Amino acid sequence: MQTPLQILSLEDDPKDTELIQELLDADGITCEITRVETEAGFLDAVERRNVDLILADYTLPSFDGLSALNLAKDRCPDVPFIFVSGTLGEEVSIEALKIGATDYVLKTRLSRLVPSVHRALREARELVELKHAQEAHHRSEAYLAAAQRLSHTGSFGWNPSNGEIHWSEETFRIFECEPSAKVHISLVMQRTHPDEKTAVQALIDRVSRDRKEFDYEHRLLMPGGSVKYVRVVGSPSHTESGSFEFVGAVTDITEHKRAQEELQKAVQEIKKLRDQLFEENIALKEEIDKTSMFEEIVGESAALQAVLTRVAKVAPTDSTVLVAGETGTGKELIARAIHKRSQRAMRPFVSVNCAAIPPSLIASELFGHEKGSFTGAMQRRLGRFELADGGTIFLDEIGELPQETQISLLRVLQEREFERVGSAKTIRANVRVIAATNRDLQASVDAGFFRRDLYYRLNVFPIDLPPLRERTQDIPLLVQYFINRYATKAGKKIRRIDKATLESLKSYPWPGNIRELQNVIERSMIVCETEIFTIDESWLSQKEQAAETPQSLLFKFTESQEKKAIESALADTRGRVSGPAGAAARLGIPPSTLDSKIKALRINKHSFKAG
Secondary structure, X not given: OOOOEEEEEEOOOHHHHXXXXXXXXXXXXXXXXXXXXXXXXXXXXXXXXXXXXXXXXOEOOOOXXXXXXXXXXXXXXXXXEXXXXXXXXXXXXXXXXXXXXXXXXEHHHHHHHHHHHHHHHHHHHHHHHHHHHHHHHHXXXXXXXXXXXXXXXXXXXXXXXXXXXXXXXXXXXXXXXXOOOOOOHHHHHHHEOHHHHHHHHHHHHHHHHHOOOEEEEEEEEOOXXXXXXXXXXXXXXXXXXXXXXXXXXXXXXXXXHHHHHXXXXXXXXXXXXXXXXXXXXXXXXXXXXXXXXXXXXXXXXXXXXXXXXXXXXXXXXXXXXXXXXXXOOOHHHXXXXXXXXXXXXXXXXXXXXXXXOOOOOHHHHHHOEOXXXXXXXXXXXXXXXXXXXXXXXXXXXXXXXXXXXXHHHHHHHHHOEEEOEOOOOEEEOOOXXXXXXXXXXXXXXXXXXXXXXXXXXXXXXXXXXXXXXXXXXXXXXXXXXXXXXHHHXXXXXXXXXXXXXXXHHHHOOOOOHHHHHHHHHHHHHHHOOOOEEOOOHHHHOHHHOOOOOOOXXXXXXXXXXXXXXXXXXXXXXXXXXXXXXXXXHHHOOOHHHHHXXXXXXXXXXXXXXXX
């Protein structure tokens, strides 16, 4: 008996479905039509029934034919889909065919329905047959790929009862025997390497007795004296006559074994060289430590040596360090020296200038933020603490940190955790903190501008850097160091330093410390036209000798008052920041600090210059 064709009809008018049933019955098409008119009914029928054909109206009260087509292409892509509608326009029909509809029939021309159904069913059958053919083709390709992987592999059959062995042509080639040669176990043993004969014979005896599959590698000794490595894999089987035999494969793995041996030799050589290099590095490091323990930190004065002694003691620990000193004394160099001599030396060193970042963005800069956490946060961003994970973070000008950010930093120091801005997820902080300031933090604490508990957390191990005026003994060494650096860059050769110049450099109090000295040397090297190093005495004007005052005029100002004071000073000095007549001197702070504040407060210093 012919199985009825299962047709799903998406139609809100039962009469139209009945008419379709009559047309198909009249043509001799045995079918069962299930009518649905909602999306839920359509999905249920598609997923629960074995549907052979879908006939769908285009417009229904709560559902539409194109949506049904998309669902059908997803749930049952091989089932033919024919639109039967009275409202299907030409553009919609074309769109439906593009999406995957098999055909469309207007209700005004239902005479086309039966031929359309026949064609759709025929195409569906052909599609299934094509799919099966493609699957068979893919299987053939898989077999071919497997055969290709078995290159340099021959097959064999071996009957342990009578000793008969059958080799393929490739197996004869591997054993270097003529295809006409009579194969027996004795021939196998004849080709087996003398050092392997006992083990191979034991294998033959065992598998002959146990009749279990085997996988074995051994060497062959060829008549010409060359050695081959082979892998023999065998599996028990029974012939059509019922006799037992092993069938298997013999693979020539000589090249693979040679490559393994070469690789092992290379690994041993690398290990030997690595151990040798390790010993050499230890000796070299010890020598470097003796001659130049602190890289770019130049000087022999007692004041500097006292600082370096403290650095050497605290570096191997994980303690928080607070470096204090006037601007230009090299606080970041000290922080880097601590990091390089710590157990975190191979991890990141991240430096942050707290005064150079606007107060509204400092928390995001330090701890990161999530996408959309504030205006302009277009994507998630990792903070400096996450970037420094496992390493060291250097917080320069820590005294400029806003009060609300001080609380977050205190939590990091106390609990070793934080959250990104806009996130509730807690992140662990495996970071060593080194802070630096040119302010009197204790005075800031007393004035209520810096948290006392944070100060104590930062001040675990204080290091005070002496100003250059207290290290006059180091000035000649520093001068020579900077001359060598900038002479090399400028392609100039300096044979000696003018004696009067050196005396002037030693007698000048250097309010800008090492940074000012560095700038003077670089500037002099640019204009130097002889092999004797000299400087312009006007660059060391005594009017600029007033040392910076940590307790600046801005010390007790709020942010808005601070901005007004800076703008007023810039207006009076016509935008000039440094120098005896500059805004920094009027406000009693170093020019570098004032520049940082100008950036943080987003002040346009150029707008104050004379037109």
